[in-house]
Amino acid sequence: MSRVVLAGAGDDLRAAVVAAVDGDVQVLPPGRLPADPARLFELLTDGELPDVLVIGPHAALQEAFALTARLDVQCPGVSVVVFADPTPETWQAAMRAGVRDLLAPTADVGEIHAAVERAGSAAAGRRRVLRPVEETARYTGRVITIASPKGGVGKTTVASNLAVGLTETAPQSTVLVDLDVQFGDVASALGLVPEYTLPDAVHGPANEDTMVLKTFLTQHPSGLYAVCGAESPAAGDTVTGADVTRLLTSLAREFRYVVVDTAPGLSEQTLAALDRATDVVMLSSMDVPGVRGLRKELDVLRELCMIPAGRHVVMNMADPKGGLSVRDVETAIGTGVDVVVPRSPAVPASTNQGVPILAGGRRDPAAKELRRLVARFAATPIVRPSRYRAKHRAAS
Ligand SMILES: Nc1ncnc2c1ncn2[C@@H]1O[C@H](COP(=O)(O)OP(=O)(O)O)[C@@H](O)[C@H]1O
Ligand SMILES: [Mg+2]
Incomplete structure (x- = not known):
């Protein structure tokens, strides 16, 4: 019966x-x-x-x-x-x-x-x-983790625009997860008022069944799905690294792209998201303290063998008057820079309105570079992390 x-x-x-x-x-x-x-x-x-x-x-x-x-x-x-x-x-x-x-x-x-x-x-x-x-259709989709050592450098901006851009390339294909567990602001960046947040998605019935999990997501008018951040830092702290691993694994079965926004630094949740990632977008502001921090974080991740196969370095808030060239940055971090997003007044305006700049359809130099970042994912196939890690370990 x-x-x-x-x-x-x-x-x-x-x-x-x-x-x-x-x-x-x-x-x-x-x-x-x-x-x-x-x-x-x-x-x-x-x-x-x-x-x-x-x-x-x-x-x-x-x-x-x-x-x-x-x-x-x-x-x-x-x-x-x-x-x-x-x-x-x-x-x-x-x-x-x-x-x-x-x-x-x-x-x-x-x-x-x-x-x-x-x-x-x-x-x-x-x-x-x-x-x-x-x-x-169990994709085991691409899990793209956005990380940086510092706050205020544009992780949420890049994550929300990347997610909106990927949704445009394939409708209903993308979910954005706010893993800045204490002070997540994905909901605000997307102008969403979520009914359910991260703790609801990892505890209780959503944890048992992917079909149920999908009902705990918040939908953005663009067709993007989101797991918004917890209502309070205390509620966010109940989410463990193991919860993150389980959540991302389930979402990757349902979505072609799982974009993960994180808190600054290497928290337990961010490490879990990096471990599960097929791609990492390492982000820094284009200034000396930002670049130094990025260098240290890359060193730690290399030591831990936690840089996934897809590694993308993005410099944000680039300003020709800042005195740092892309070549300076590449020398300092010991690796190439993939995308340089200029500082643009349209970006804070879009943050304040809760409309990602790629959703607003504006012509803007920052939007153009963010689209280039989207194209890196929309156009390239996944390289499985296990193969890379094996190679990486063999080489070291
Ligand atoms: N390229 C840019 N030009 C100008 N302002 C930017 C740019 N990228 C991000 N911002 C602004 O910087 C602030 C912090 O960005 P946010 O994405 O919240 O950083 P994080 O998530 O790393 O803390 C926001 O007000 C955002 O609008
Ligand atoms: Mg943020």
């Missing part, structure tokens, strides 16, 4: 549904219907996706259809049956939302049983169709 969850039901209906499915049903507490799939999962005791969600007449029809429409997109393996007067108008709205069946409030146990059976086999059918696609 299918896993059935019942919401919005009074005592009579509850008894009828329990009888119709031989007691195999989780009844949600009375009250408002959860507004979205993630809230629904929070209420489930076993944290597993149901096959069939039955919504009784105590729930407002608008809310039932709104939840169904979100489940239809985010969790197509769940069928929804709604109790409502089956008028033509209601049928039409139900169909548009993706409701599998409507039952009259007067339906008897036999009719409920038949409807739940039909909905359950439809759910199983959809899952069978979806699964092979999911499995072949």
Whole structure:
């Protein structure tokens, strides 16, 4: 029998549904219907996706259809049956939302049983169709970690623009993860008000199932997905390196690109993100303290064999009047510089508006260089880190 969850039901209906499915049903507490799939999962005791969600007449029809429409997109393996007067108008709205069946409030146990059976086999059918696609599409996508020894050098700016740019090259392909666990500001950079944040994505039901995890992401109008930073430093501190590894592994199965913004320096979470990365974007401001810090961080990462195969060095806030040339920087850090983003007043303006400069479609010298960075990823294949590391170790 299918896993059935019942919401919005009074005592009579509850008894009828329990009888119709031989007691195999989780009844949600009375009250408002959860507004979205993630809230629904929070209420489930076993944290597993149901096959069939039955919504009784105590729930407002608008809310039932709104939840169904979100489940239809985010969790197509769940069928929804709604109790409502089956008028033509209601049928039409139900169909548009993706409701599998409507039952009259007067339906008897036999009719409920038949409807739940039909909905359950439809759910199983959809899952069978979806699964092979999911499995072949298990990308193990590219994990791109943005890191720098110092704060205020443009990590969040580069990460959010890179993520928006990659989304443009392949819609729904990219997720941006805010691993500046204490003071993350990805949400602000993207103008998002997240309902769920990093701790929700690594603890609880999202941790068990990638389909559930997807419902805990925040969507940006561009089609980019985001795991926004914790609400407080204390909440952020509950996220461990092991949590980060698990999260990035799950996301890489679902997304072609996982872009990771980090806190300054080499925290436990940043090291975990570097360890899981196929690519690192090492960032520095174009000044002597920034470049010195970058040199030290590169040295440490080399010693730890933690520089992934894809290594990209980006100098930000470059200013011809600053007195440092790209060649000076390359000599100081002992490696090439790949992209130089000039200082531009349009960048802080875009940060303050919560619209990444690449999303605003502006012509600007900084936007042009950020697009060059995007092109490095959109155009090149992945080099697997394991091979590189083996080579790296053999050489050292
Ligand atoms: N190329 C640039 N030109 C001018 N200002 C920039 C540039 N890159 C970043 N900024 C600004 O610098 C500030 C810090 O950037 P941010 O991305 O938050 O740094 P981090 O994440 O490294 O702390 C922001 O106000 C941002 O708009
Ligand atoms: Mg930042």
